[in-house]
Amino acid sequence: MTDHCSPAFAELAQAMGFSCSETGGVVSFRSPFGLENWTLPVLGTLIIVGSVLALVYAIVRLRRHGDPTNLVLWFGALFFLFIIEPPIYFPATFGTEEYLGTMFAHNVFAVDFLWGRLPLYIVAIYPLMATTAFELVRMLGVFRRYGVFIGAACVGFVHHAFYEIFDQLGPQLRWWEWSADNEIAKPFLDAVPVPSIVVFAALWPMSLALCVQFFVGRHVDAGRSFSGPGLVWRTVVVGLLASVGVLILPMPATIMGIGGNGWRAAGYVIELAVIAVIAVMVLTRQWLRLRPGSGEGLLTGADAVRHDNPFVRFYAVVYLVVFAVLWASALPDYVDAVDGITANGDPIGNIWYTLACFAVAIAVVVAAWSVRMARSAFSGDGPGEPALTPTS
Numbered sequence: 001m002t003d004h005c006s007p008a009f010a011e012l013a014q015a016m017g018f019s020c021s022e023t024g025g026v027v028s029f030r031s032p033f034g035l036e037n038w039t040l041p042v043l044g045t046l047i048i049v050g051s052v053l054a055l056v057y058a059i060v061r062l063r064r065h066g067d068p069t070n071l072v073l074w075f076g077a078l079f080f081l082f083i084i085e086p087p088i089y090f091p092a093t094f095g096t097e098e099y100l101g102t103m104f105a106h107n108v109f110a111v112d113f114l115w116g117r118l119p120l121y122i123v124a125i126y127p128l129m130a131t132t133a134f135e136l137v138r139m140l141g142v143f144r145r146y147g148v149f150i151g152a153a154c155v156g157f158v159h160h161a162f163y164e165i166f167d168q169l170g171p172q173l174r175w176w177e178w179s180a181d182n183e184i185a186k187p188f189l190d191a192v193p194v195p196s197i198v199v200f201a202a203l204w205p206m207s208l209a210l211c212v213q214f215f216v217g218r219h220v221d222a223g224r225s226f227s228g229p230g231l232v233w234r235t236v237v238v239g240l241l242a243s244v245g246v247l248i249l250p251m252p253a254t255i256m257g258i259g260g261n262g263w264r265a266a267g268y269v270i271e272l273a274v275i276a277v278i279a280v281m282v283l284t285r286q287w288l289r290l291r292p293g294s295g296e297g298l299l300t301g302a303d304a305v306r307h308d309n310p311f312v313r314f315y316a317v318v319y320l321v322v323f324a325v326l327w328a329s330a331l332p333d334y335v336d337a338v339d340g341i342t343a344n345g346d347p348i349g350n351i352w353y354t355l356a357c358f359a360v361a362i363a364v365v366v367a368a369w370s371v372r373m374a375r376s377a378f379s380g381d382g383p384g385e386p387a388l389t390p391t392s
Contacts, residue, residue: 005115006092008102012177013116015345016107023108023116032110039173039326044109044121046322050315051124054131057311066225069217070309072235073134076212077127079239080204084246089117103185103193106176125166132319133159134209135312139368140286144221148213150282156206157279160272161360162316163201165323167192168349168357172330172342187265190340191347198268199250202275207245211238287367308372316365320358327354 005013005020013019017036032041058070087094091101106112111120133155137143143151170176171191178185178193185193215234216226226234253267290306333342340348 006102008179008182009105012102012105012179015177016105016174018108018116020116024112025115026113028108028112028116030108030110030112035109036107036174039329040107040109040175042322042326043175044111044119046319047121047128048124050319051128053311053315054128057309058131067220068226068231069138069212069220070131070135072216072231072238073130073208073212074127075235076208076238076242077130078123079236080208080242080246081123081126083239083243084204085118085122086114089114100184101182102179103182104176104178107174129159129163130155130205130208132162132312132316133205134212135307135309136316136364136368137209137283138217138307139309139312140283140364140371141290141306142282142286143213143217145286146282148210148218150278151213152206152210153275154279154282155209156202157275157283158361158364159205160197160202160275161357161364162319163205164192164197164357165320165327165354165361167196167201168351168354169323169327169330170349171347172334172349173326174346178347183261186261189353190350192349194265194268195250198253198272199246202272203249204242204246206275207249208238208242210245211242283364283367287371290371291367292370306371313365313368313372316361316368320361320365324358 005023010020013023032044035041054070055074058074062068062071088100088103106117106119106122108116109119109121112118113120113123136158137151137154142154146154168191171178178188178191180188185195187194189197215238216231219226250268250271253264253271256267257264333344333346334348334351336343337348342348
């Protein structure tokens with residue numbers, strides 16, 4: 001629908017092989033076999049199936065164990081999405097054109113919303129990635145031992161690792177296209193804006209995790225349960241405050257950015273480095289405490305009750321395997337790229353950064369599996385789970 005198509009969006013769409021007239025309406029459907037390339041339906045299936053399974057597991061956990069944390073996390077991520085994304089997709093409509101402009105455009109997928117701006121898999125990726133990172137950190141007992149803020153920082157770090165494996169590959173495979181001239185997106189690390197690497201990969205999940213754990217998770221850990229209305233208002237508040245948090249957390253970099261893009265990039269790097277140092281230290285210490293052979297005497301206090309999420313343990317492996325295949329398929333064009341551009345005219349991400357993220361993600365998943373083997377009690381499956389008492 002051309003009424004919703006700015007010149008900048010039209011240019012990005014053309015670069016990915018479609019036009020504004022092909023974006024459809026509020027909801028549009030396409031054959032998965034007619035998309036830009038074979039990786040688009042693979043990506044969509046991986047993310048959508050994973051997100052649905054995460055929702056199913058969250059419902060099952062609430063019904064069987066009275067733990068609503070996963071459900072609030074899942075829907076809180078959706079609330080965040082619908083608060084943050086529309087002004088980015090339609091800056092003219094929301095009065096943010098002068099500040100935001102058109103930062104990027106998604107390619108058209110099998111199911112799209114809002115005139116091609118919002119693929120279904122993007123709706124699904126928010127709760128899936130948030131659940132994966134949150135639950136891996138939770139399985140390592142970080143929230144119980146180190147508290148809400150440190151746990152949230154670890155979630156941001158783990159989410160960053162998983163997300164950047166995806167984020168660094170997308171532009172080359174035409175999953176989306178960034179606007180290289182947009183000042184808000186600058187500076188870039190190869191094909192990916194540094195603000196995306198830090199804000200969307202690390203700070204927003206940190207903000208969401210902090211809110212979920214503060215309003216729900218810590219109460220569940222203390223043995224409390226919630227009424228239906230209590231869960232509803234907490235979920236809404238989580239989505240709203242997480243949106244505010246994603247504006248507050250990057251504030252140091254935003255202030256430094258007054259001096260220019262270089263200063264803003266330095267601010268982002270410093271923030272990410274602080275999160276990384278905290279997370280690496282905490283996750284490593286916690287794994288050493290809980291790993292097989294760590295000693296029964298250490299399984300006391302905050303470590304005595306262990307949380308487990310079989311879905312996340314398995315699907316995190318599936319995610320990493322599928323993305324390893326996707327990266328392998330893109331590698332020949334990546335290697336032959338000249339000045340960061342493939343022969344097809346697509347920008348490439350940073351493979352070394354991606355390999356580091358793969359290493360972190362694999363290490364965390366292995367840690368979660370090893371802790372599962374060593375834990376003294378399954379969360380919700382035995383005496384290690386505290387009884388829940390009602391609260392509003």
